[in-house]
Amino acid sequence: MSDEEMLSRAERYFDGAMSAAEARTFEAELDRSPELMAELTDLQSGRDLLRSFMDEQVQGADFNGFFAAVQAQLPQPTPVAAPAAPVGTGGRVRAWWARYWTPVLVSAAAAAAVALLVGRLSAPAAVDDDDPVIAGGAVQVDEVTNEGPKTVLISMPVEDDEESSTVIWLLDDEDTAAGHEPADGEDPI
Amino acid sequence: MELTDQELVARCQRGDHRAFRVLVDKYQRRAYGIAIGILRNPDDARDAAQEAFIKVFRNVDGFKGDSSFYTWLYRIVVNVCIDHIRKHRKARNVEYDDTFRRSDEAEVMPLSGNTRPMQPGVAHETKELNGVLQEALGRLSENHRTIILLREVEGLSYEEIAEVMECHLGTVMSRLHHARKNLQLALKPYLEGAGSGLAERAGQGVRKERS
Numbered sequence: 001m002s003d004e005e006m007l008s009r010a011e012r013y014f015d016g017a018m019s020a021a022e023a024r025t026f027e028a029e030l031d032r033s034p035e036l037m038a039e040l041t042d043l044q045s046g047r048d049l050l051r052s053f054m055d056e057q058v059q060g061a062d063f064n065g066f067f068a069a070v071q072a073q074l075p076q077p078t079p080v081a082a083p084a085a086p087v088g089t090g091g092r093v094r095a096w097w098a099r100y101w102t103p104v105l106v107s108a109a110a111a112a113a114v115a116l117l118v119g120r121l122s123a124p125a126a127v128d129d130d131d132p133v134i135a136g137g138a139v140q141v142d143e144v145t146n147e148g149p150k151t152v153l154i155s156m157p158v159e160d161d162e163e164s165s166t167v168i169w170l171l172d173d174e175d176t177a178a179g180h181e182p183a184d185g186e187d188p189i
Numbered sequence: 190m191e192l193t194d195q196e197l198v199a200r201c202q203r204g205d206h207r208a209f210r211v212l213v214d215k216y217q218r219r220a221y222g223i224a225i226g227i228l229r230n231p232d233d234a235r236d237a238a239q240e241a242f243i244k245v246f247r248n249v250d251g252f253k254g255d256s257s258f259y260t261w262l263y264r265i266v267v268n269v270c271i272d273h274i275r276k277h278r279k280a281r282n283v284e285y286d287d288t289f290r291r292s293d294e295a296e297v298m299p300l301s302g303n304t305r306p307m308q309p310g311v312a313h314e315t316k317e318l319n320g321v322l323q324e325a326l327g328r329l330s331e332n333h334r335t336i337i338l339l340r341e342v343e344g345l346s347y348e349e350i351a352e353v354m355e356c357h358l359g360t361v362m363s364r365l366h367h368a369r370k371n372l373q374l375a376l377k378p379y380l381e382g383a384g385s386g387l388a389e390r391a392g393q394g395v396r397k398e399r400s
Contacts, residue, residue, distance in 0.1 A: 046341070053319055
C-alpha cells in the first residue's frame with residue numbers, strides 16, 4: 001500500500017467515513033501496521049494542535065459591542081402601530097369628541113381670549129398698580145397648542161415681558177379631577 | 190425555555206431583533222473562528238463575521254430550513270471571507286500567487302526558516318508553535334484552509350462541508366486530503382517530536398471514537 005493510500009484510508013477511518021465492516025478490517029490491520037498507526041497519530045496530533053491554536057485565537061477576541069455593530073446596520077424594526085381604536089360606546093364617543101370638537105373648542109377659546117384682551121384694552125379701566133401696562137394696545141397670540149383633549153396654552157406677551165404674559169388653560173375633566181388647577185395669574189376656561 | 194435555531198430563525202423572519210440577537214450571541218464565536226482561520230487577521234475576521242450576520246438577517250426570509258442554520262451561516266461567513274480576500278487582492282494589485290492556487294492542486298510547501306523539533310507537550314503552549322501553525326495555515330489555499338477548519342475545528346461532516354462549500358462530496362474528500370497532507374508536512378518537525386506516548390493516546394482516542 002502506498003503512503004497516499006495509507007493516509008487516505010486512515011483519514012476515512014479517522015473521519016468516521018468507513019462502514020462498520022470496513023472499520024473492523026482496518027482496526028485489525030492497525031494492530032499489525034505501525035505505519036497505519038503513525039498516520040492516525042499524525043492526524044490526531046494535527047487536529048489537536050489546530051483546535052488548540054484556533055481556540056486561543058477565538059478566546060483572545062473581544063466580543064464587546066459585536067452585536068451593536070451588527071444591529072446598527074440592520075433595518076430598523078417597524079414603528080409601533082397607532083393605538084388601537086377605543087373599544088365600547090363610551091370610548092368611541094370620547095374619540096369622536098376629541099377628534100371633531102376639541103379643535104373647535106380650542107379655536108373658540110383662542111378667539112375668546114383675543115376678544116377679551118381687545119375689550120380690556122379698548123375700555124377705560126381703573127389702573128391697578130399690579131396689572132401690567134400694555135403699551136400701544138397691540139396684542140399678539142403667541143402660541144396655541146393643542147395637546148390632545150387635555151390642555152390648551154395661549155401665551156400673549158406684553159412688550160416682550162415674559163413675566164406679564166397671560167396664560168389660559170383649558171382643562172378637561174381628568175385634569176380637574178386630578179387637582180391640576182391653574183396657578184395664580186392663569187385663567188381657566 | 191431555550192428556543193431551537195429553527196424557532197429563532199422563524200422569529201427573525203418576522204423581524205424579531207431579540208431572536209436575532211440570541212442567534213448572534215450563540216454563533217458569534219464560531220463565525221469569528223472560521224473567519225480568523227481564513228483571513229488570519231483579527232480585525233478583518235471581526236468585520237467579516239459581522240458582515241455575515243448582517244447578511245443573515247437581510248436574507249433570513251430566503252432560509253427555508255432545508256439545511257441546519259449553522260451550515261447556512263458558515264456558508265455565508267466563508268463567502269464573505271473569500272470576497273474579502275479577492276477585494277484586497279485587487280486593491281493591493283497583488284499578482285496571483287501560490288497562496289491562491291486552484292483548490293485541488295497539491296500544495297507541498299515546506300516551511301521556511303526557524304522550525305525546529307520540540308516536545309509537543311511543551312511546544313503546544315508556546316508562541317513559537319502558534320507562529321508555525323499560523324504560517325502553515327497561511328501557506329494553504331483559501332479552500333484548503335477553509336475545509337480543514339470546518340472539519341478539524343468545527344467538526345462538520347463531509348456532507349455538511351459539501352453544503353457549506355457548495356461542492357461535491359468527492360471534492361470535499363480530495364481537498365481535505367491535500368489540506369491535511371500539506372499541513373502535516375509543515376508541522377512534520379513538531380509531529381515527529383511527539384513520541385510514542387502521544388501516538389498511543391491518539392490511537393486510543395481514535396478507537397474510542399469509533400466504538
